[in-house]
Amino acid sequence: MRIYIEENYETMSKKAALMVASQIILNPKSVLGLATGSTPVGMYHELVAMFKRGEVDFSEVITFNLDEYYGLPKEHESSYYRYMMDNFFSYVNVPEHHMHIPNGMGENVVKECLEYEEKIRIAGGIDLQILGIGSNGHIGFNEPADKLNVTTHLVRLTEKTINDNSRFFEREEDVPKEALSVGIATIMKAKKIVLLASGRNKAEAIREMTSGYVNTQVPASILQTHSEITLIVDKEAGALIEAI
Numbered sequence: 001m002r003i004y005i006e007e008n009y010e011t012m013s014k015k016a017a018l019m020v021a022s023q024i025i026l027n028p029k030s031v032l033g034l035a036t037g038s039t040p041v042g043m044y045h046e047l048v049a050m051f052k053r054g055e056v057d058f059s060e061v062i063t064f065n066l067d068e069y070y071g072l073p074k075e076h077e078s079s080y081y082r083y084m085m086d087n088f089f090s091y092v093n094v095p096e097h098h099m100h101i102p103n104g105m106g107e108n109v110v111k112e113c114l115e116y117e118e119k120i121r122i123a124g125g126i127d128l129q130i131l132g133i134g135s136n137g138h139i140g141f142n143e144p145a146d147k148l149n150v151t152t153h154l155v156r157l158t159e160k161t162i163n164d165n166s167r168f169f170e171r172e173e174d175v176p177k178e179a180l181s182v183g184i185a186t187i188m189k190a191k192k193i194v195l196l197a198s199g200r201n202k203a204e205a206i207r208e209m210t211s212g213y214v215n216t217q218v219p220a221s222i223l224q225t226h227s228e229i230t231l232i233v234d235k236e237a238g239a240l241i242e243a244i
């Protein structure tokens with residue numbers, strides 16, 4: 001595992017944006033796995049700035065988002081579809097038919113999940129997967145559990161995640177209780193993975209995911225078994241890392 005401990009959120013975001021841009025410059029047809037949450041916002045804004053300066057072109061890039069709330073219309077201000085539009089897609093030239101976000105309103109969830117996996121496979125798999133991390137160690141919406149789902153699935157969110165994510169909703173009871181998420185193997189099959197974390201409330205999760213042990217109660221810990229994983233954290237999130 002490559003670990004970069006950055007001075008602050010801004011330098012973390014710039015480094016992540018440079019990694020994405022280099023990937024696209026080397027392979028303009030790259031398939032990107034994208035994350036939401038507050039952590040990658042700075043990276044997206046940096047990529048938009050690079051695009052506006054003509055430093056990176058997304059016209060052949062294909063994207064797959066990790067997850068979406070179940071039962072939330074995509075027009076809802078807190079949907080991950082809206083997040084992606086507002087922070088990234090509306091400002092760059094990823095063709096619309098190249099953008100993929102799980103459909104949280106599909107009538108047949110099982111079919112929806114199978115089709116999502118199939119689309120990733122047909123695209124040739126993910127070249128570069130961007131991840132954030134939940135304060136409980138979740139990646140995508142793969143929540144701590146005794147068993148982890150391998151492929152895209154419907155997941156019941158934990159109280160911790162509902163509480164953490166309530167800041168994006170008017171009231172905590174408005175946070176959907178379920179979500180669609182790609183699975184652990186969907187993530188692990190990515191050729192390269194970059195995980196970002198910022199702030200003191202991620203320090204325990206980062207310590208656990210770099211502990212040298214795989215623990216399904218900290219889903220991100222499985223990333224230690226990936227051969228091309230880069231962790232970019234700010235000083236606060238990296239404060240408890242013990243072994244490098």
Ligand SMILES: N[C@@H]1[C@@H](O)[C@H](O)[C@@H](COP(=O)(O)O)O[C@@H]1O
Nearest residue numbers: 036037038039132133134140141
């Ligand atoms: N499903 C998303 C994750 O993909 C994200 O990594 C995590 C952390 O979010 P934040 O960056 O806002 O702390 O929260 C959400 O639950």
